[in-house]
Amino acid sequence: MEATKNWYAHYPEEIPPSIQYDEKPLDSYLAESASRYPEKKALYFMGKELTYQELYTQAKQFANYLQSLKLKKGDRVAIMLPNCPQAVISYYGILMAGGVVVQTNPLYTERELEYQIADSDAKVIVCLDILVPRVSNVQEKTNLEHKIVTGIKDYLPFPKNLIYPFIQKREYNMVVKVEQSPDTHVWESIMKTAKAEYKKVKINPKEDLALLQYTGGTTGYPKGVMLTHYNLVANLQMCEAWLYKAEQGKEVVLAVLPFFHVYGMTTVMNFGVKQASKIILMPKFNPEDVLKVIDKQKPTLFPGAPTIYIGLINHPDIEKYDLSSIRACLSGSAPLPLEVQEQFERLTGGRLVEGYGLTETSPVTHANPIWGNRINGSIGLPWPDTDVKIVKTGTDEEVEIGEVGELAVKGPQVMVGYWKNEEETANALRDGWFYTGDMGYEDENGYFYIVDRKKDMIIAGGYNIYPREVEEVLYEHPAIQECAVVGVPDPYRGETVKAFIVLKEGKQATEEDLNRFCRDNLAAYKVPRRYEFRKELPKTIVGKILRRQLVDEEVKQQDEQIEPV
Numbered sequence: 001m002e003a004t005k006n007w008y009a010h011y012p013e014e015i016p017p018s019i020q021y022d023e024k025p026l027d028s029y030l031a032e033s034a035s036r037y038p039e040k041k042a043l044y045f046m047g048k049e050l051t052y053q054e055l056y057t058q059a060k061q062f063a064n065y066l067q068s069l070k071l072k073k074g075d076r077v078a079i080m081l082p083n084c085p086q087a088v089i090s091y092y093g094i095l096m097a098g099g100v101v102v103q104t105n106p107l108y109t110e111r112e113l114e115y116q117i118a119d120s121d122a123k124v125i126v127c128l129d130i131l132v133p134r135v136s137n138v139q140e141k142t143n144l145e146h147k148i149v150t151g152i153k154d155y156l157p158f159p160k161n162l163i164y165p166f167i168q169k170r171e172y173n174m175v176v177k178v179e180q181s182p183d184t185h186v187w188e189s190i191m192k193t194a195k196a197e198y199k200k201v202k203i204n205p206k207e208d209l210a211l212l213q214y215t216g217g218t219t220g221y222p223k224g225v226m227l228t229h230y231n232l233v234a235n236l237q238m239c240e241a242w243l244y245k246a247e248q249g250k251e252v253v254l255a256v257l258p259f260f261h262v263y264g265m266t267t268v269m270n271f272g273v274k275q276a277s278k279i280i281l282m283p284k285f286n287p288e289d290v291l292k293v294i295d296k297q298k299p300t301l302f303p304g305a306p307t308i309y310i311g312l313i314n315h316p317d318i319e320k321y322d323l324s325s326i327r328a329c330l331s332g333s334a335p336l337p338l339e340v341q342e343q344f345e346r347l348t349g350g351r352l353v354e355g356y357g358l359t360e361t362s363p364v365t366h367a368n369p370i371w372g373n374r375i376n377g378s379i380g381l382p383w384p385d386t387d388v389k390i391v392k393t394g395t396d397e398e399v400e401i402g403e404v405g406e407l408a409v410k411g412p413q414v415m416v417g418y419w420k421n422e423e424e425t426a427n428a429l430r431d432g433w434f435y436t437g438d439m440g441y442e443d444e445n446g447y448f449y450i451v452d453r454k455k456d457m458i459i460a461g462g463y464n465i466y467p468r469e470v471e472e473v474l475y476e477h478p479a480i481q482e483c484a485v486v487g488v489p490d491p492y493r494g495e496t497v498k499a500f501i502v503l504k505e506g507k508q509a510t511e512e513d514l515n516r517f518c519r520d521n522l523a524a525y526k527v528p529r530r531y532e533f534r535k536e537l538p539k540t541i542v543g544k545i546l547r548r549q550l551v552d553e554e555v556k557q558q559d560e561q562i563e564p565v
Helices: 006-010 028-036 052-068 086-097 112-122 129-139 160-171 187-193 229-242 263-273 287-297 304-314 338-348 422-428 469-472 511-521 546-563
Strands: 042-046 048-051 078-081 099-105 124-128 146-150 184-186 211-215 223-228 252-255 278-280 328-333 351-357 362-367 385-389 405-410 433-442 449-454 458-460 463-465 480-490 494-501 532-534
Touching: 006 187, 028 052, 028 263, 042 086, 048 052, 052 086, 052 187, 078 086, 078 112, 086 099, 086 263, 086 278, 112 129, 112 211, 124 129, 129 146, 146 187, 184 546, 211 229, 211 263, 223 229, 229 263, 229 362, 252 263, 252 287, 263 362, 278 422, 287 304, 304 328, 304 338, 328 338, 338 351, 385 433, 422 433, 458 480, 458 494, 458 532, 469 480, 469 494, 469 511, 480 546, 511 532
Parallel strands: 042 278, 078 099, 078 124, 099 211, 124 146, 146 184, 252 278, 328 351, 494 532
Antiparallel strands: 042 048, 211 223, 351 362, 385 405, 405 433, 433 449, 458 463, 480 494
16 A cells, blocks of 8 residues: 555554554454453453453353364354353354354344345354244254354353343243253353363464355345455454554453444454453443443443444433543444534543444444544544545546545455355455445545445444345235335434335225334334335336435425424
8 A cells, every 4th residue: 555645644653554464363362362361351241250261261162062063164153142241252162163153133033034044054053042933943944053042141140140031031021941952052051061172273364254244235135244364353453553542451341332243343342352351241232221331340442333322421310420431432333423422522531433334344444543633524544554545436536635436445354255246246346445335535634524325225223224125025015016215314313214105006004014014024123113105206217216305305304394493
């Protein structure tokens, strides 16, 4: 990369423009942290703590057990867990055994899970006990051979572990009892019997996959992003360089971002393990619970998304909690409003900056300097060894500074391609450049700005939602003739999902009917929050529905509802 890039001049002097990256497996960092800090607390989970030595030992046990199930190098293993110790143990155990992790959202419906398991051809899945009925139905339709079942109670301290089954029964209206069988394996039994020895697998970091991370696609079907050990290691070392004030063995990282999302996986879990930080695991976001944990556990680093910070600063009792331990927060997944940034910094005394990334880039490519010059509304500067250009859409021709075009990135964190999808890979990757589909521009100082997201993608509460996927479900409803799904402005989620519906002549359906139908077939965050029934939808002369027109109409309607002061 050229040494004259505009952005280097605005790096704090502590951040190098280029890094010598480790060419070793990602899981080696856990072994190193366990060796250097064996008795240091690695994980905190609702009162239960594990040291780095305990975490490493259990990951080795898990690797041993996977190999006893005849797992071969390159075999895919799905993890369908919230943030809990088992999510970290199984992740590193899979990598040690030579497997490829397939992160799977626990909110997925059977339909979504079946697609991902079939497409990835996962042989094993690690899941919560309450998900066993869903997983078992999918197992019958795919090549899934084994399910390893665990429960939240497995890592709760006494007496919470005894009380939790009663809470589970009340919350989920089910009593879970899982028994060992040839294709069902109980986590507690594994940890009691498996040896902490495994057959080491020779890994080529630049060629061997560590992760198959699914991301939405314009076709409506998620694509498997192939990330190597080297991709993830490189982004991790970039993260360390950017957070140069973080101290090895001393930080406490708050894990609210889910590890099944690549952002939480890199900036919280993998970063925490490499730094030998204490990681505070939270299985779901509840503002009051998060405030209590910050007050008591004193996290120093808190990567998050705007909706998380908004949820906290709007909590009525926030002033009752001491948040002063927080030193640095990197916000991603959606634009960070200035008032949110300023209010959160006032409450904590720490720094909150905006960054940018994609699943295809492991994920981070840009961020504002945490302890340097940041610009509100900007996604910041490219990270070390990350080259960026703005090109005219559909071409490789670079535009002038300040001119809007498509953002393209190149660097060691860029994926090797899409799983079993050469056509999409060829469209997105050209000569090492990944064409993001996001529209933006660069200013004269090398700071970048996103002006429009990928053409149709909706980002609601930090989740990426592709309209086509929701539309395909709606089209299966017998009363629907046409539909269009768009993202409309929402003060809390940034955007929310709205469906415009045209019913078949003589057919009827209510908002409640469609809501129930969608909830049966989509993860909760993808379900439309609003519906509007119309006689027809705006289209081009060739019949293509004009989503942008629908969004513009919605924005205009919302503006008209706001009375002038």
